[in-house]
Amino acid sequence: MKPGARLQAVAELLEDIASGGVADAAASRYFRERRYIGSKDRSSVAERLFAILRRRARLDWWVNRILERSPDSPPPAARHRLIADLILVDNWGMQKFLDSFDGEKHHPAPLSRAEKTLIEKLADQPLDHPEMPRWVRFEVPEWAEGKLTELFENDDAELAALNENAPLDLRTNRLKCDRDAAMEALKEQGLTVEAAPWSPLAIRVEGRPALGNLPAFHEGIVEVQDEGSQLVALLADAKPGQWVMDYCAGAGGKTLALAAEMENKGRLVASDISAKRLMRAVERLRRAGVHNAERRPLDGEHAQWFKRQAGKFDRVVVDAPCSGTGTWRRNPDMKWKIGPEDIAELQVKQREIIAAASKLVKTGGRLVYATCSILPEENEQTIAGFLADHPDFQVVPVTKIWAERIGTECPVEGDFLRLSPKKHGTDGFFTAVLEKKPQTSTT
Missing domain, CATH: 1.10.940 (N-utilizing Substance Protein B Homolog; Chain A)
Structure with a gap:
């Protein structure tokens, strides 16, 4: 040209x-x-x-x-x-x-x-x-500048990081090999890679190679997934033999990660409001060697099926629809397509979704709520509202799960996982893990 x-x-x-x-x-x-x-x-x-x-x-x-x-x-x-x-x-x-x-x-x-x-x-x-104006200099919507300044405590570097190029992260597929073997395969195929700092499965790739041409990709050894998103699946702590629901599965990124953690043993259900999005997961599941997953669209046709599953699942992961503010560095156009009214609508939807998903959790089971938003109203405030309406659930600190599941230094303190591009080098993510309490006797 x-x-x-x-x-x-x-x-x-x-x-x-x-x-x-x-x-x-x-x-x-x-x-x-x-x-x-x-x-x-x-x-x-x-x-x-x-x-x-x-x-x-x-x-x-x-x-x-x-x-x-x-x-x-x-x-x-x-x-x-x-x-x-x-x-x-x-x-x-x-x-x-x-x-x-x-x-x-x-x-x-x-x-x-x-x-x-x-x-x-x-x-x-x-x-x-x-x-x-400050919002112009930092390339954030005018309505969001005050919120983000307060959230990041006037840290200009955090604002600037939201507009930087994001790295390319891959997740090692444990059903095929470990991270060291995956990295060696990628190096042999011409890539420059390094181990990412937080997820024991994450591989950071230099540049933007054409992954579709790589044997390691075609053979299902690796999948594209931001390191922060990998941590959401790890904190679900899904185990072999459990019943696990990926409630807002989309095209199946977290479904793949959950299947690997379950070692293909147990029942894994990927559900989404869009049957078309779920269909896109079919090829990915096949390539990754996953055979314990089934797809269930969240539509009227399957409404009775979901009702019958109440209280049966050990883990229900809700990667809720959100503003995507944590992914602005990957999707710079999207920041200009949303406004405060959209955030308000999303809050309502998020509370409805987490309430519906919670019905599937068995006593002693866990509900994992995640977003790729950095806004507290979609995260901590949503969890606070849910807990106020559902006293039968309690927070499990992510630091506790991290120590048991991953064992390295946890990137955060406190109950929830909150990641940001500047501080952690990942997309902006939020994760809360809630456990359903045993029923107390009234007699």
Whole structure:
């Protein structure tokens, strides 16, 4: 692809995302529909796309300032963001724009008068400006800046880490081998890897290799899973022979991890409101060598089945739908798609889900609640509300489980696991483990 064609691809993807598309899915679909685009071009387009998404607030601030747009104006056009990025980051001059924005086939359309004005007035400006509000400088939504500042106790490094590139983590599949063997296999296949610090199964990979081409991936030796997510499955402490429910299984990432901990022994049920998402787990389960798992959609057709399972499960893991604030470094576009009203709606949904899932837990069994959110209202507050309504459950400190299950130094203190990108090098995760108390006699 010529440079102009790459820029046009970025502009089209930015427009797709601005109209509601999700960056990862939009990019995958775009390249799938254009298989003629080579790997180097795909990498170049994706790299600039995600870089612009990580700089969106600052780019928009400059565009609005130069074009004298009011704060209430709609977000700037995708092309304006692209143009601002090329000037502020790559220091493009007018002639370079005229050479690429020429309207030729697969190139961006010629510059408008407003775009030429933008280029002229942005020349020689820095990306960061002292007049930028704090939420703009740290690339977080304005509504979230105060919450996050309080949560992180004014630690600017924590805010900045939410916008950094996330590492690529793999989970060793214990059904196939141990971590040392998996790392050796990956090294032999050309990867640079190291053991991640917290999960005894986690392998951190340098760069962004094409995992789909690796024998270690095809053979089910490793799966892509953030180290923080691996810890959620480990803290469930699922044992061989138990009955375990992955209540919000999605495409089965934690189901795979739970199956390995159970050594393929016992009953493992993956459930989700989306039968389509569960279907995506089929190939992953087969590749990993899992054969003790079954799928049960959370729909009306299976409602009676779930009622009959009340009080039967040793472990019920609830990876609840959430704001995803802990994954912003992986999904920088998603931070601009949610607001306070969405958080309020999610809180209601989370309380409904954990209450429904708790009915499946047997006496002495455990309910594991997790989110990839860093907001207390989706985490500690949800647990507090649940415990107030369900006095038959009690908290099991994660430090206690960690000592028994993992044995290394626990990354947190207190009852709950709360992880952050800056402090722990993982996505932002929250995990609480609750145990159902034995019934007390009233006689």
